[in-house]
Amino acid sequence: MFNPDAVGKQHKSEKTFTVSADHVSAFARAIGEADTHNSPVTYSISFSLDSAQAFLQEQGLDWSRVVHGDQKFKINRPFVAGDVVATSATIESFRAVAGNEIVTVRSDLYCGDELVQQQWTTLVARA
């Protein structure tokens, strides 16, 4: 059972993620993008949820039942090689509908003090 009191809780990742040209290009190639230099629009999903996952599991989310409900990106600029990204995850909402647990987490992706991108991810732990 997800802890309903977790709404509003925030978790800052202990580790940072460093964007590399190789990683951007591998992601671009995997989606068939011919431009392997600029990071694709959805690129940050490849590292943003790593720290949020453990945090959500601690709050009782059963990861083995999780499907992705919806996703939003707010992009101040694309990530570039050399960016060192720290993630802060905040649980924005929770509701239970017919046994499904629906959690929305916001990930704020910072390089130093610069808020580079934000994501909203809704995960559904199916009944």
Added chain:
Amino acid sequence: MREVALGTVIPSQSYFINRQTLIDYANASGDQNPIHQNEEFAKSVGLPDVIAHGMLTMALAGRYVTQWAGSTAKVKEFSARFTKPVVVPAGVDVELKISAVIDEVTARSVVLDITAECAGIKVLGMAKATIALL
């Protein structure tokens, strides 16, 4: 000059997803959930077959949007709901057809309302992208 009038229909584009695409995307994104690679496992949890990562479908819609925008830096917001799974049977190249309509126009940006469908079934809901014009 690209047409940016409200209601303009942007020509559709097809993208293809097969089992290898799912393996490549799993490796690049880090999402190794077996429902995207293992048929037996997918069926054991009530799915008809292996399904594509929702984020792969969204990434392909992102390619479509980026192509129209002219560069990845112009895409300021991008959102979608994963309404129906994209089922990927073994040995099949599944066609994902993406199109869009200009839904909103301001002095600085436009909003695209995106449709993504497989065999006539919409797989994304509320899919929108905000593109900077300047």
